[in-house]
Ligand SMILES: [Zn+2]
């Protein structure tokens with residue numbers, strides 16, 4: 001076994017040495033345009049059985065994802081500074097969302113009162129990289145391009161808050177799946193809204209925007225790009241035909257799109273500060289996947305690549321298989337579902353069952369799609385799990401995305 005492979009065997013998780021933590025990322029509190037206080041959200045997260053929650057208020061706090069909800073003044077530092085890292089058994093991951101008119105940037109590992117006022121950054125608000133640069137390189141801090149292909153919604157009169165500067169370097173990854181913007185994308189008439197309500201807003205969550213997936217698959221052939229899921233819950237009250245309606249209330253929203261993370265078992269005995277560090281370290285390395293929890297808890301999901309002749313050498317999401325090494329990809333789920341294996345954005349294997357295995361032909365070259373900055377450096381492999389239900393979907397297919405893995409990379413050089 002070569003030295004680089006030995007590293008993976010030695011560093012790979014022994015059976016039972018890792019634990020899955022499942023939490024919710026990206027929501028807003030009364031510190032910006034949300035409707036519950038951070039403490040109320042922590043208590044809702046505890047009731048939902050979450051392991052962690054990242055409240056990501058807008059910076060500056062007057063910014064908003066919701067038209068007409070802009071705040072006049074910012075939070076006091078005391079209001080935020082008093083927030084605990086653990087409450088009711090839920091770990092609070094510090095977070096914020098830099099919110100210029102375009103290019104919202106989600107930051108994990110820092111609280112809103114720990115960053116400079118972005119309106120004073122060079123090039124604000126048009127230069128997306130100023131927000132990225134303000135936090136990149138800080139130890140334990142991650143950054144994600146939020147809802148990058150948000151289209152807004154003419155029916156609900158919501159503007160597009162898309163990401164439009166793709167030259168930016170230094171982010172950890174992208175928010176691939178967003179409960180609010182992925183719904184907003186498909187609800188284009190009152191008829192759509194009524195049908196969605198009939199099927200269930202939480203189970204029938206549309207899959208990520210195809211353009212976002214395509215970007216992710218393409219960028220990942222150049223560099224590691226971590227994907228996360230967010231809810232963007234604000235629980236904002238609206239009046240609709242004389243009725244008071246709360247759009248995406250926190251309780252149900254926090255039980256839909258979640259981000260699952262594998263951490264070492266001893267993480268549970270660590271201090272809250274250390275636990276935050278361990279969760280963010282795992283997310284930053286891509287040891288994470290996205291799940292719509294409304295279709296079930298993802299215990300038993302795994303996505304790995306193994307040497308066919310040496311079952312102990314295992315690569316997991318976030319890892320890179322060295323060039324020329326032949327591996328077998330394996331995805332497993334706790335009960336039968338539709339499993340798809342995707343390489344560089346193309347489905348290469350598709351099966352119904354509890355397990356999918358796929359061994360690319362030895363020596364099979366894959367040049368990959370040409371990327372924005374030239375030839376691909378690596379292949380990007382990921383797994384998807386879909387469930388089938390007879391309920392209505394916009395496409396009429398009845399398939400709903402349950403789990404979306406992060407990438408296992410395969411070096412081409
Ligand atoms: Zn946003």
Ligand SMILES: [Zn+2]
Nearest residue numbers: 028065097232
């Ligand atoms: Zn947001």
